[in-house]
């Protein structure tokens with residue numbers, strides 16, 4: 001070999017860095033390296049989980065490279081950052097999402113296969129972070145995905161719960177809750193940052209003093225101090241370098257042992273302090289809609305909010321910016337009222353710790369915060385008993401009094417002699433025992449207030465927040481929710497993704513409005529046939545899964561009629577059950593009746609303390625027991641309850657649906673986001689005029705949506721007239737027969753007592769108006785059955801649903817937040833060569 005020849009050979013190949021390279025060879029080498037040096041394993045003894053960890057670390061290295069460049073750029077360019085404060089996040093498994101976003105799914109698959117392994121089974125090893133209950137937490141995760149993809153500087157702050165939402169098992173038809181030990185085997189996605197720990201104070205008392213300038217000041221002497229340790233998880237954007245941070249706080253005792261207590265012999269007392277502190281972030285409250293009065297819950301809220309705000313102020317000052325410009329560099333979104341205490345905490349930090357004057361601090365606070373409301377249910381509006389609040393946060397109580405006094409002074413000037421108005425607007429609820437109204441604190445302390453769907457925002461303005469709307473109409477906006485097409489289409493439905501991309505290209509992945517191009521294809525019979533083939537294959541996948549896990553054989557040509565969401569009376573899973581029983585009765589009466597075969601699939605968790613919701617699960621499984629095994633039914637109806645509905649399991653469900661059940665009582669569901677995921681994957685919706693259903697129906701057009709039920713106005717009128725559910729029961733034989741069958745013990749081995757509470761609730765109160773909507777629902781379901789017979793028209797309608805769902809991307813929602821509330825701009829991230837960065 002001549003020297004020239006050797007140089008030529010060297011130039012012809014380029015060895016990639018093992019931590020950043022993206023070729024399958026490099027990835028394979030990196031995975032083997034991580035297996036060896038991180039897991040401490042060699043192939044002969046490595047478990048699938050070890051391989052999962054090795055692959056996860058390999059992908060994380062690629063993310064870190066982008067993440068570091070992102071953080072660096074934001075520091076250097078002094079950009080404005082969105083801070084999303086949310087007590088809940090449901091990001092779902094990270095690995096596959098990162099493969100999709102980085103565009104290395106195929107390379108990693110190849111790398112893994114070359115080692116004789118299968119990527120799907122490696123992906124299945126991941127334990128998802130169940131750090132939320134439902135829609136609110138999942139929305140936060142979709143928004144983090146869109147923020148990164150749109151290259152908007154953002155940090156998502158939250159709580160690192162040691163135990164997330166419980167795992168659900170079904171035993172003898174009942175829900176059983178199992179502790180979610182998601183951290184048991186380690187979490188490769190998080191990086192602890194103990195050096196950035198902050199202190200959070202609780203309890204104690206306050207005392208006034210005069211500062212050097214002669215100004216009146218207050219200091220807070222706490223009873224207890226807890227440390228907050230940040231754990232950072234990188235959040236990738238789709239095919240961009242931007243990688244944002246989800247920073248979750250864990251509570252720890254400041255010292256592992258309180259040595260002073262230890263020295264005087266109080267060993268257990270010293271350990272107790274540690275236990276008390278660490279209990280703070282132990283477990284997520286498993287209620288979908290907020291609960292009242294639990295001290296630990298207020299402690300969790302204050303803890304993560306205080307950690308986050310202290311962290312933001314520190315970042316701001318580290319960038320060399322004066323405290324007075326804080327609101328120009330950060331905008332803080334309150335995801336519901338859970339972090340609303342932030343308003344008082346930022347005031348405390350600015351006034352007590354950074355010694356600003358009240359008015360200056362208030363201007364900064366109001367301009368920094370914005371508030372999203374997620375529910376109208378009156379029982380869900382968070383309020384805290386004054387005593388509890390004052391003993392835990394004595395200084396914040398004083399600050400809230402001061403905010404309230406200044407606010408009510410303003411109100412008094414506007415509404416002369418209107419004490420009712422004042423009482424309604426006040427941050428303090430009087431009467432009986434006084435309470436702090438967190439929604440009011442959020443409204444007063446924010447420059448923008450938004451609802452999550454058009455109807456919801458209108459109802460906010462007319463109802464719960466009417467007085468605030470009258471006062472500050474300019475603060476109110478609607479931002480209809482959206483979901484990320486990366487996870488909810490590309491990741492969960494590769495078959496449909498491929499078909500669509502083949503026809504219209506892949507721009508839709510970041511510009512979902514481009515789905516519009518599918519409209520003309522709805523007219524193409526050959527395309528419709530392919531679409532049907534895909535749908536059938538995806539339904540078969542779910543059927544296989546259910547066969548394997550529950551031993552139930554499903555007919556993939558039946559209508560897959562699915563309701564998957566938290567179990568709640570307002571969401572009306574039991575209305576769905578009344579339809580099942582009605583169909584059952586019809587077939588029993590007329591065994592030769594030609595009904596299209598249907599598979600009813602349910603998924604969802606009930607709050608552990610919500611007895612009625614748990615009874616609804618038992619009703620679904622009990623009806624399934626009877627119906628699935630009744631020979632007269634000839635397999636025309638099947639009822640399946642899929643246990644443990646979470647992000648992972650939901651991913652099998654949305655793509656397989658023909659029919660999406662969105663049947664809440666009108667006016668109760670703020671938005672819903674499952675409705676969007678189903679539609680995006682080509683299901684038709686049967687729904688009420690509630691939440692985002694209304695806008696989905698407008699978008700897909702009325703002919704392509706199965707509408708039933710009373711409107712929210714009807715429901716109000718119905719109740720005002722004195723709603724008597726019994727009237728519907730007495731005058732509707734099919735309804736009566738269905739309810740009587742439940743009451744008779746037919747589905748409970750003759751036990752009439754079992755479902756009595758549910759039957760009584762329906763006949764005596766029926767707060768969610770199931771009986772009033774029953775006939776309309778049944779008629780609509782009959783139309784669904786009819787329509788499904790004509791498969792070709794059904795498919796056309798499904799394609800049109802997808803073609804017109806573009807508006808419900810979280811990218812659109814985030815763009816609206818940026819434009820109307822946050823006033824932030826994208827910042828592109830360029831990668832420095834790794835070697836260069838190291839030097």
Ligand code: GLG
Pocket residue numbers: 134135136137139288289374375452481669670671672673691
């Ligand atoms: C709430 C509402 C849902 C809404 C979601 C996200 O009940 O209707 O879609 O927030 O805004 N508790 C929730 O999940």
